[in-house]
Amino acid sequence: MMRLELVKRPQRSMLFSALSPFIAFVLTIIAGAILFALLGVNPLKAFQIYFLEPVSQVWQLHELAIKAAPLILIGVGLSVCYRANIWNIGAEGQFILGGIVGSSIPVLFPQFEGPLVLPLMLLFGMVGGAAYAAIPALLKARFNTNEILTSLMLVYVAQLFLDWLVRGPWRDPKGFNFPQTIQFNDSAILPELMPASGRANWGFVFALVAAVLVWILMSRMLKGFEVRVLGSSPRAGRFAGFGIKRMVFFAFMLSGALAGLAGISEVSGAIGQLQPVISPGYGFAAIIVAFLGRLNPLGIVAAGLVLALTYLGGEAVQSALGISDKVARVFQGMLLFFVLGCDTLIHYRIRLIGLAAPTLEAAPKLEEAR
Amino acid sequence: MSANQDDANLLEVRGLTKTFGTLTACDHVDLTVAKGEIHALLGENGAGKSTLVKMLFGTLEPNSGEIFWNGQAVTITNPGFAKKLGIGMVFQHFSLFEALTAAENIALSLDDGSPISTIAAKARALSYSYGLPLDPQSLVGDLSVGERQRIEIIRCLLQTPQLIILDEPTSVLTPQEADNLFETLERLRSEGKSILYISHRLEEVKRICDRATVLRHGKVVGHCNPRKETAASLARMMVGNDVQAVVRAPAQGIETAQPLLEIRGLSRKPATPFSIPLKNINLTVRAGEVIGIAGVAGNGQGEFFESVSGEVPQQDAASVRIRGKDAGGLSITGRRLMGAAFVPEERLGHGAAPRMKLSENLLLSRHATDGKVFVGAGGMVKSDAIYAAAQRIIKAMDVRKSAADPEAAALSGGNLQKFIVGRELDRRPSVMVVNQPTWGVDAGAAAHIRQTLIELARSGSAVLVISQDLDELFEISDAIAVMHNGELSKPLPIAEATFEKIGLLMGGAEPGHAEHALETS
Known part of the structure; x- marks a missing residue:
């Protein structure tokens, strides 16, 4: 009889901590190659289509930036939550609520135009996302509910709420019964950065600015220190006089605001109106981005670009090879699996334990518990 | 063989x-x-x-x-x-x-x-x-x-x-x-x-x-x-060499000195089924003295420390008074700002965050009291200032370490304790509450820590030491009280205290002694 056991390593290897995302990426490529081979496709050709062709022209880089912007914005916010040991899984819902609340201005007041419209929309988007994130925060702080469940379940509430809005009260009356709102007026559209070469909009700039600001917050400011202390040793945090409940609200509402900003940027930039579905799962993919970026805002910028590529690659293999674009989800899942696996093995090593006789098993277990 | x-x-x-x-x-x-x-x-x-x-x-x-x-x-x-x-x-x-x-x-x-x-x-x-x-x-x-x-x-x-x-x-x-x-x-x-x-x-x-x-x-x-x-x-x-004996000059004029830490009728209901309720605790620690609290582990010392430090604030604001002002309703930060400093029993995970550098652990307990020195405009941490302060403490307390600014977990228990005690001493607190100051600390380091606590008291601060080590309490205290089952005995002046008397109190003799404590204050 054999048993596997994870044994904590006395020391973490700094080298492997830094290498871990790259090792995870290589392992994902290997597993992906096996996957493509089983599907009957030459892996080399598939990888060329998946990873290289989507970024071979300038306009395609713009598309990459469009996909990466929400991933980075959300991922940066989530990194603050996860550093505080608070598990916000509901960024997708906060993204949607940000999109809805921000869109309320152009949808309800289509005649309102001018330079004030866009800043107000962005602000509304952040408020919407933060307010929606405050719900699981309140439940956790007040009733000690599990925030993983509440924040996740609120995603479905948000999705159905959006669906109802665009089919019901907010439907474009001249839209031939299509479930969508009116097209936003020009002053409600997030401008493109370099219209001459592609579609990328200011959302990508927001993402980079957010990453730098959160990096400063986490590494240079007392608030970031509070996040890290409460996340790594809550009792020491209490000794320091930091409030865990305040931290729950801070982390949830900061990440909610960034997810909301991503939501309204996506709606007013890439889409231009509200539809039943405004996100291809950015809120969930951003969880992978946060971990792939080692919960470091600057790492998350790189990780966001990698994840954006998996979306584009999925579309590319679908059109070129006829493989379902769900393969993108498979790649994202494998990436997260390998990242977490590598991280675990940095902190623990695997020990194989052979057992001579089962009768002796109970006793040592009791001793080990000491 | x-x-x-x-x-x-x-x-x-x-x-x-x-x-x-x-x-x-x-x-x-x-x-x-x-x-x-x-x-x-x-x-x-x-x-x-x-x-x-x-x-x-x-x-x-x-x-x-x-x-x-x-x-x-x-x-x-x-x-x-x-x-x-x-x-x-x-x-x-x-x-x-x-x-x-x-x-x-x-x-x-x-x-x-x-x-x-x-x-x-x-x-x-x-x-x-x-x-x-x-x-x-x-x-x-x-x-x-x-x-x-x-x-x-x-x-x-x-x-x-x-x-x-x-x-x-x-x-x-x-x-x-x-x-x-x-x-x-x-x-x-x-x-x-x-x-x-x-x-x-x-x-x-x-x-x-x-x-x-x-x-x-x-x-x-x-x-x-x-x-x-x-x-x-x-x-x-x-x-490996001779351990320096702790020197304790008798305290002078304590009876008339100003009370810096007063605990008045402090009670607390048990937070969990197996924690100890605190029952009407009264104690006064005056400027210049070291009061020791003896007791077998698990008789309410942890609950007492949490209540005095403000990690768990009280309903009754007058139940804990620091430098003559009510502090019972204040958080640990509020009590620190009044001049109190605290050293908890557990080092890793309570007194210090294991995976953080010593300089960051300095900030842990002093971000509010030394806000002007360590935190700049807009909440930016002045890393140079905390690094310099951490090095000052490391030098003053002779903390042995492998790197310039290692993680707390990389230090031995004794060296980390020297740093944690030094972190609070560096503020010159007027009230110092320490739980198990030298638990698991080697003899040389323990003597050093005890000596610094005595010196802090003699320089005009009030020092309260909770310890299970009777030898230690007899070495440093001016009076020893005993905690048993959530109650605190009247402090015995060190001249009258013997191992036997304290031992009897630790075993639960002399119940209903809370009234005496009032007389001494």
């Missing part, structure tokens, strides 16, 4: 070595334990005692070396095998389920399927015959630490071991309970059983042990007969 040649040796260890990474915890350790002897294993914290014992009990695997049991070479791979050989162990930290009875706890570890009633009867008979009376039907949660230790000892004895390993058994006992334990140990010895006795308390080793093996930095530095040594000579073997 032939069996007939060394008939009397129950256990022989030769060249046992264990390394963790670059650290050699045990370096070619030799040890023999004869039949029917009490053998002391002496050494400072980090000397390798626990590592050695864990290898004997099968929870750690040695890198090299041999273990002989009754002359036969053995490889002890797990505690189950050690028990089969006849090695029993009583750990320093118990592993008992508080919600189960003593008998049920014993049954869990016996694992032989006999009915609980049989086990209870056996345990009761055994406990009385060894002078360790125990009611097998009592709930562990209701028992004192001394009684819980009895369960562990009975549990060990029920497996009829030939060698019993005791890890710092008296650290949780009152002096009277310890006397009781020594009688039991002598009884076991007279029956031909061997005992490996781990301790750093030299007086008790001198009293009950036949031979001693002294470890220092993982190496055996000597075997001796402790009865022929003095406490000073044993300490010298353990530490």
Whole structure:
């Protein structure tokens, strides 16, 4: 009889901590190659289509930036939550609520135009996302509910709420019964950065600015220190006089605001109106981005670009090879699996334990518990 | 080794070595334990005692070396095998389920399927015959630490071991309970059983042990007969040089000095079913004095510390007063801003965040009190300032470390404690509350910490020390109060205090003493 056991390593290897995302990426490529081979496709050709062709022209880089912007914005916010040991899984819902609340201005007041419209929309988007994130925060702080469940379940509430809005009260009356709102007026559209070469909009700039600001917050400011202390040793945090409940609200509402900003940027930039579905799962993919970026805002910028590529690659293999674009989800899942696996093995090593006789098993277990 | 040649040796260890990474915890350790002897294993914290014992009990695997049991070479791979050989162990930290009875706890570890009633009867008979009376039907949660230790000892004895390993058994006992334990140990010895006795308390080793093996930095530095040594000579073997004695000048004019910390009728309901309620605690600590709080672990010291520090604020604002102002309703930050400083019992995870650098751990307790120095405009941390301050503390407290600004977890317990105490002393607090200042700290560092606490008091601060180490309290305190079952006795001036008096109070004598405390204030 054999048993596997994870044994904590006395020391973490700094080298492997830094290498871990790259090792995870290589392992994902290997597993992906096996996957493509089983599907009957030459892996080399598939990888060329998946990873290289989507970024071979300038306009395609713009598309990459469009996909990466929400991933980075959300991922940066989530990194603050996860550093505080608070598990916000509901960024997708906060993204949607940000999109809805921000869109309320152009949808309800289509005649309102001018330079004030866009800043107000962005602000509304952040408020919407933060307010929606405050719900699981309140439940956790007040009733000690599990925030993983509440924040996740609120995603479905948000999705159905959006669906109802665009089919019901907010439907474009001249839209031939299509479930969508009116097209936003020009002053409600997030401008493109370099219209001459592609579609990328200011959302990508927001993402980079957010990453730098959160990096400063986490590494240079007392608030970031509070996040890290409460996340790594809550009792020491209490000794320091930091409030865990305040931290729950801070982390949830900061990440909610960034997810909301991503939501309204996506709606007013890439889409231009509200539809039943405004996100291809950015809120969930951003969880992978946060971990792939080692919960470091600057790492998350790189990780966001990698994840954006998996979306584009999925579309590319679908059109070129006829493989379902769900393969993108498979790649994202494998990436997260390998990242977490590598991280675990940095902190623990695997020990194989052979057992001579089962009768002796109970006793040592009791001793080990000491 | 032939069996007939060394008939009397129950256990022989030769060249046992264990390394963790670059650290050699045990370096070619030799040890023999004869039949029917009490053998002391002496050494400072980090000397390798626990590592050695864990290898004997099968929870750690040695890198090299041999273990002989009754002359036969053995490889002890797990505690189950050690028990089969006849090695029993009583750990320093118990592993008992508080919600189960003593008998049920014993049954869990016996694992032989006999009915609980049989086990209870056996345990009761055994406990009385060894002078360790125990009611097998009592709930562990209701028992004192001394009684819980009895369960562990009975549990060990029920497996009829030939060698019993005791890890710092008296650290949780009152002096009277310890006397009781020594009688039991002598009884076991007279029956031909061997005992490996781990301790750093030299007086008790001198009293009950036949031979001693002294470890220092993982190496055996000597075997001796402790009865022929003095406490000073044993300490010298353990530490490697003479330990500087703590100097305490008598406090002057304390009666008229200003009270800096006042605790008035402090009560607290238990937060969990197994925590201790605090009952009407009254205490005054004046400028210039050190008050010690003695007590067996688990009598409410932790709850008391949380209440005084403000980690758990009180309903009644007047129940804790700092420098003459009500502080009971304030958070720990508020109380720090009034001039108080706190050192909790646990270092890693409470007093310090393990994975953070020392400079960051400095910020942990001083981000508010030294906000102007350490935190700049817009909440930016001044890393240069905290680094410089951390280096100042490291220098002042002689903290030994491997890097300029290592993570807290990379320091030994004693060095981390020096840093944590130094972090608070560096503020020159007017009120200092310390829980277990030198628990697990080596003798040299402990003397240093005690001396700094006395000096802080003599410079005009009020110092309150909660400790289980009576020697320590007698060394540094101007008066000693005793905490028992959530109640605090009237402080005894050090001139009147004796081990016996304090020991009786620790055991729960003199109930209803709370009124006296009011008189002294």
